[in-house]
Amino acid sequence: MTQPSNPPVLTDRASSWLIVGAGALGQLFAAHLASQRAVTLLGRRDAPSTLGYLTAEGEQRRIALPRLRLRDWRPSPPPALVILATKAHDGEAALAELEPRLDPTTPLLLLQNGFRLQPRLTTCWPGPVLCASTTEAAYRPTSPSTSGEPAVDVVHAARGHTWIGDLAGEHAELAERIAETMNEAGLAASACADIRRRLWHKLAINAVINPLTARYRIPNGELAHPARQREVTALVGEISRLMAAEGIEPPEAGWMALVQRAIGNSAANQSSMLQDVLAGRPTERDAILGPLLEAAERHALDVPALRALYSSTPG
Template identity: 60%
Template sequence: MTAGPWLVLGAGALGQLFAARLATTNDTGSIALLGRHGALNQVRLQETDGNWQTRTLAYPTMAPALVIVATKAFDAEQALKQAQLAPGTPLLLLQNGFSVQPRLSTHWPGPVLCAATTEAAYRQPPPATGVVHAAAGHTWLGDLAATHGALAETVAATLTRAGLAASACDDIGERLWHKLAVNAVINPLTARHRVHNGALAAPPFSAEVEELCAEIAQLMAAAQISPPTEGWRGWVSAVIEATAGNRSSMLQDVLAGRPTERDAILAPLLALADTHALAVPRLRACYHATPG
């Protein structure tokens, strides 16, 4: 089902990283990258070992066998409309949060895989060009109805051979909630205080982390979403430690004057609070303090 060219929609840091890595394998036939201003014919990528590589990409002239949607959450549906894809084209969604994934899973006519990834990358600030692969991670993927397991296995194997470790799973919904919990703490706090992730491990920010984790734990328990093995606070702390030197995607957006994914990341949690009549003052304060 995925034989033939693949297309990456969205030329942000993650889209460029996936396109550059996939350009190193022949599994997909070719890989194209389509950004807001058209197709990119190459990507400059700094690997995790510090070496720079330039990867040549194909032009998106053929109907893709798979589309990796790497746009911001609020741009995903419009980008798909503009791409004018054939009905039934399989998608792999890389968006933060948990908003566009259920909508597209319900309304897109083809298979929709969702991904939760810990790959970290950022674009160099102008006038420099290129993307830095800041930290290698892992990508879990599957569909929310657990009906496209074979496709998920094939895509995961291709990503792994391209140097992006990946695994298919049948609990992607839970994994998306786990990632959302981390993003709901790290992104708004780092964006508001203009700090790297690691700063959240120490006072004065650690107290805010504790309060947000307590509210998230209450919400997840009400929604019967199982916590990570290390618990919500332990899970968030582990990610903060592992990504200490990283700038969150929301901080990057704020510094660049771009719209943020505030609604994709925080609104699902506020909706849970409304559904279960729970007070979450810290999460609501984060929402209102974060630019949209």
């Protein structure tokens, strides 16, 4: 691992921020943060040095920024922050490939859904590990442009909010600084004193919507159909008991209202797990359902609906 004599300062406008994973969220964050910091976007393939970005307001932009293959990147200058924007199951491998070129005290910001990577990296990464829970929505268009217009690499499907915090509660100041920069870059964000609770609330929503929509190959809104509501109710019942056993404070309106609101608000959307299944890609099943099944083991709780859902969901 490299050890620079003068560690880069995150708040320095000239500091370099590295985004690992040039997918939907990685490109969205890069498109915004490049206005505030020297952002480099790392992917698995060669890419042109501009990013085609369609904003949430429908404006097409081209953003110039270095886009490299992860294997070609050199830490010159060393980054002040590494934003990990891969899927949960790819995060550790991507970081392992990068690790020999990084100062071990470099702060990480994890963008993943689920609750698998976050506790693991908090335990084993020597530097600060910040976790984000975001309601921003972005996707990569599947078909290339046919209009002669430059291709769009990423679409900002819906504006949201990002909460940032660390599981150990030791890096509140760092979370504040990152949130501040995100706000300056046009992505609404705030530091969060209880990011574990935020992540588990999102997990509750994702554990119901993602696997059920992938199993039945339906848009999110069809979960409001009476035939699907029985399954939703059984799953939310099990999840509420698990959350109570884990000591996760419930949302004000309760777990069922949280999940139903998410179904209603995203009625026309195709969940990310359904998109992965249709594209033949690995899903985030283990990062989303795995922590719930492990909690059931820890507390000796019977969760037949969640177990059945895990078995019927491709990994």
